[in-house]
Amino acid sequence: MSDHDVASPVSVRWVGGSGGHLELLDQTRLPGEIVWVECRNVPTVIEAIRSLRVRGAPAIGIAGGYGVVVAATEASQQGLDDGPAVAHLLAAAEEIAAARPTAVNLRWAVKRVLREVGLPAPAGSGSPPPADLVASLLRAATEIHEEDRRLCTAIGRYGAELLPEGDVLTHCNAGALATGGDGTALAVITTAWADGRRFRVWADETRPLFQGARLTAWELVQRGIPVTVLCDSAAGHLLATGRIGCCIVGADRITAAGDTANKIGTYGLAVLAAAHGVPFYVAAPSSTFDLSIVDGTEIPIEHRAAAEVTSPWGRAIAPPEAEAFNPAFDVTPARLIRGIITERGVIEPVTRDAVARVIGGA
């Protein structure tokens, strides 16, 4: 078996056909335990997205798409007529789309599955939903899932071609767990490794929820790729040693100018990489681009509970009187990004024109 034959972990699956349900690998329990969460109703889907049981921009998009199928299944089990069924579906879809605000993939996927069944219907059209509403939605959600698998493979291929010599530094988790395939940033790493390239991956632990230490390191260990976990604050010192050939990260939303929202700490890492002349790459599918905005300051940034900072794993590490600042994402301006690796090719240099050329016709 070659390195590339190591199966990627799956984090989202639909069990059964129409009338089936969604299952999510609970990423809050990794790497210690493999626990699947059954989602048979909308509140469970929303809770799983909000609490990061499922996480990573493409994966929450895929889960959101299936979440709409769960909503339609609920409506059919309750025996709702067409009008109330559509009202239930649209209200649930909006709640799912709003469960986390920064990753554009979530709202994008929810809208895309609804569009497949002609929803929301143009005002006054009065057309009923298709008789096979659940099956049609499931087809659309499955298509997003399967498409994401292919996008990851293409991103891995493009990225592996340009990966410079030297070790690789990454932040958060942009691997299989965060997508429907091999990941984005991690697909670049695993594809290059399968091509015979040899290097060490340095994984920022990624405070406060440790996606780098818990998830990225776990995925790489499973694939037999050497990985070293470091505190986020050690990245500057590591870059100064000169052993890092490039930084590569995923993305949650990329504007028409290439400004990129990703896990908190990404912006600081990009500044450090620039200070040390180390190329900084972003890897993301076209579904992560939001061409309706240009300036990164317009990207909504999720702020999360103080306890994630002050009481990791429920253990207080700060005095109760202290407040906490807990933005889940930050924005890296395009000028700090050497290239954006997409399934359609590499955007380099990162300019508005180049984004339009590669992604514009989306």
Ligand code: MRU
């Ligand atoms: O809060 P999370 O864990 O959902 O944040 C995830 C990230 O920031 C990832 O880097 C991003 O979604 C890309 S995943 C391919």
